Each structure stands twice: as structure tokens, then as C-alpha cells.
Amino acid sequence: MAGLEIPTWDPETALLIGAILVEAFVLYVGYAGLERLVGPALMRLLVGGDASAR
Incomplete structure (x- = not known):
């Protein structure tokens, strides 16, 4: 049947996918x-005031 193959x-493919997932997590x-x-x-510099009070 088409589409049901494992x-x-x-x-190499598994290593590449693993490396991409590790990089994304890092x-x-x-x-x-x-x-x-x-x-x-940075928020204090750009907006002014205390950013944690919002």
C-alpha cells in the first residue's frame, strides 16, 4: 500500500536532524x-522608566 511504508x-540523516534539534535548543x-x-x-533605555513595573 502506498504511503504506509516505514x-x-x-x-548521516539522523545525525543531521539531531544536530539541528540540539542547535535549536541551545x-x-x-x-x-x-x-x-x-x-x-534595554527596555529602560528604549522606553524609559522601570520595565519590571509593567
């Missing part, structure tokens, strides 16, 4: 940390 992946965590460190100061 795909076979070579190890970027997600990294940008979240950067936002926590720099975000309030």
Missing part, C-alpha cells in the same frame, strides 16, 4: 538567558 534513514536557551540579562536595561 522510512529507512541513514545515520539557541532557545541562550536567547532566553540573554533576554533576562539585557532585557530590562
Whole structure:
């Protein structure tokens, strides 16, 4: 039957998909940390006042 076959992946493809997922996770965590460190100061600079009071 068409469409019901189980795909076979070579190890290179699985490694590439794994590397992309790890990179996405690292970027997600990294940008979240950067936002926590720099975000309030940047908001005070751009908007003025205290960004945490909103």
C-alpha cells in the first residue's frame, strides 16, 4: 500500500536532524538567558522608566 511504508534513514540523516534539534535548543536557551540579562536595561533605555513595573 502506498504511503504506509516505514522510512529507512541513514545515520548521516539522523545525525543531521539531531544536530539541528540540539542547535535549536541551545539557541532557545541562550536567547532566553540573554533576554533576562539585557532585557530590562534595554527596555529602560528604549522606553524609559522601570520595565519590571509593567
